[in-house]
Amino acid sequence: MRAFTMGVILALGWTPCIGPILSSILAAAATRTNLLEGAYLLLIYSIGLGIPFLLTAVFMDQLLPKYKKFNKYLPLVNKTAGVLLIIFGILLLTGYIEVINRMLL
Known part of the structure; x- marks a missing residue:
């Protein structure tokens, strides 16, 4: 239950920070002429967002x-x-x- 509560609090806290950036990335990805270019933008964003969480978990x-x-x-x-x-x-x-x-x- 504690992990779930922390997850909800994290989601509520980071939504105002993540939302505008993610929407900008999605808009940029949507305007690309090639599907792979848009996917690449989203991949880089996801990696950049995920690495601090993975490093924190490992260490x-x-x-x-x-x-x-x-x-x-x-x-x-x-x-x-x-x-x-x-x-x-x-x-x-x-x-x-x-x-x-x-x-x-």
Whole structure:
């Protein structure tokens, strides 16, 4: 039951991050003239998405002690990530994200 719950939480948490990127890859794959080009894009995306999970599973015994050491920093990481999300949300709402995007390009 614990693994199922963690899976549901992971799916809910990563959907906003994965969705826009996956939809862009799917749109790019759909516009390819050759089926293999589109399949290649999706294959590369899948490999890039899957490798961190596979490596984490393979090296779980070595990583678990490091994760436990990292726990003391989690409150700071959570607060920092929350502040960054709020700032990014304000930039999106006000339209300044487009200005920053134009400056970077």
